[in-house]
Amino acid sequence: MTPRDPKAGTGELLYELCVDLGFCLPPHEQQRLREAPPADADSFADAVFAAEGMDPGLHTQLWHQVRERIDRHMHG
Numbered sequence: 001m002t003p004r005d006p007k008a009g010t011g012e013l014l015y016e017l018c019v020d021l022g023f024c025l026p027p028h029e030q031q032r033l034r035e036a037p038p039a040d041a042d043s044f045a046d047a048v049f050a051a052e053g054m055d056p057g058l059h060t061q062l063w064h065q066v067r068e069r070i071d072r073h074m075h076g
Contacts, residue, residue: 010034013073017048021065025051041071 011034018024025033029051038044045067049056056063 009073010037013070016073017066017069021062021069023048023052023066041067041074044070044074 011030014023014025014030014033025048033044033047033051038047045063046056048066048070049059049063
């Protein structure tokens with residue numbers, strides 16, 4: 001499988017994270033992630049948690065759900 005362009009579909013991904021998992025980021029955080037999305041799923045998941053003010057170490061199961069969703073968007 002060929003990895004997708006990291007910027008392609010970032011808005012769709014952020015919408016999905018909001019609707020499905022409750023990570024509805026403030027507009028300025030959404031814009032930041034659209035303009036410069038992290039290159040890998042782990043970093044992207046960490047950035048989503050940081051934007052929400054959450055510690056991923058305290059929510060490992062939820063972090064894995066977020067990471068899995070991001071990975072699917074990045075790799076189809």
